[in-house]
Amino acid sequence: MDTGTHVVMGLAIGGIATLDPVVAESSATATSVMIGAIVGSQIPDIDTVLKLRNNAVYIRNHRGITHSIPAVLLWPLAILAVVYPFFPTADLLHLWLWTFLAVFLHVFVDIFNAYGTQALRPFSSKWVALGIINTFDPFIFGIHVAGLFIWAFGAHPGYTFLIIYGIIVVYYLLRFAAQRSVLRAVKVIIPDATEIIIAPTMKFNQWRVAVMSKQQFFVGRAVKNHVRILDQFNRVPVPETPVIEAAKKDKNLSAFLSFSPVYRWEVDEYDDYYEVRFIDLRYRSNGHYPFVAVVQLDREFNIQSSYTGWIFSEEKLRKKLDIIPG
Known part of the structure; x- marks a missing residue:
């Protein structure tokens, strides 16, 4: 997801943490958990600084090791090492748990983008990209912002964001169903397809489509489950010249x-x-x-x-x- 969405998700995790009795009864724990959740929701994207070096390094490494299984386990410990000394009376276990949840959620939602992550490293270097949610999704960002306003006007943040996350789960299921509908439509049009990539856009019912068959490439757009092929190229193997x-x-x-x-x-x-x-x-x-x-x-x-x-x-x-x- 984009940086803005990760920020509001970190705030949401901090809000949900208020339902934890240990967090609710200690201002030090509550404050440190909020900081941990916000930082944890951002820190896997620290590899964005690789852009300052060059695009090649960035493309090869972004969402790679920083989104891996070891990183998901180590980022919360690194955050605790920085945050906890400022809040020595905070509950260390609960600070770690909520910070870990923020880091995990960052990596988890990223696998639903078309870009994906190498979240299975070190067991596999394969990119996991489900292509269901656009990198910036107006609905997901908007409903988080709405939740923050509701919180600001006095509603309980924990229950507010639990309801919002329930809605988001339903939204993800609807997106998954919509993508499957497009996939079925593509298979009807190109029955000999060997690989089909369906990528989301910011619009709920519009998708980018790229298809490979043994002989050709097809590029198109889908609106709902209506697929239109826009370009078609012969698939020519890369020669060893x-x-x-x-x-x-x-x-x-x-x-x-x-x-x-x-x-x-x-x-x-x-x-x-x-x-x-x-x-x-x-x-x-x-x-x-x-x-x-x-x-x-x-x-x-x-x-x-x-x-x-x-x-x-x-x-x-x-x-x-x-x-x-x-």
């Missing part, structure tokens, strides 16, 4: 290939260089595919420049390739 093999050694393209399950490729030859481009087919926007990896190589297959990330115009891509060293 010298230029492709050299490009694969680039850190940006390597990061892209570790993350993207559905893509097509292009190789363009110019007077003094080659350009290799891989294009993720999951994120079509206004007829454009903005998530790419591009590598430029000289005639001897030496990497001259490269980039991976979100690009919405060819002009901006050219600027990125000019300033990023190979």
Whole structure:
């Protein structure tokens, strides 16, 4: 989920914690639990700082080890080590329990996005991405904000957010049912599909669709369970040519290939260089595919420049390739 939603979820966990008698009877415990819940709801995304290094490192590692099983167990201990000395009279066990719940909930809700997490590490490096909830979901964020206002006007925060979370559980089930309906519709249109990726948008009834068959890629949109195919590409295996093999050694393209399950490729030859481009087919926007990896190589297959990330115009891509060293 996005940062704002994780923040309001941390506040909600702190509100629900007031139902815990140990928390309710101690101001020190209540205050430390609120701090622990807010920090715990954010700390798995500390790897966002990797963006300051470069996109390749960020793409390869974001929601990786920081969202893993060991991290979920260690983050609460790290938070306690910082918070508890300021509240030595707080109940340590209950502070840990509510902080752990906040960390766990962060990682748990992230697996329902299309981006997903490596939540099963170290047992599996597979990305778990159920694609049911958009990274920013207006309903989930909005109902949390409404709960905070209800709390501010005097309602009991614990019962308020228990009701809200009951509604959210129903919402998740409805989203799951809607996605399954789209999946069935896609199978009718493309019965020989070998892989189907259905990703949510911010609108409840609209979905992005990317499909692979043995011979083709299909890209489309779905409104409710009505699927419309917008683009269709022949599925051409990536050749083992010298230029492709050299490009694969680039850190940006390597990061892209570790993350993207559905893509097509292009190789363009110019007077003094080659350009290799891989294009993720999951994120079509206004007829454009903005998530790419591009590598430029000289005639001897030496990497001259490269980039991976979100690009919405060819002009901006050219600027990125000019300033990023190979």
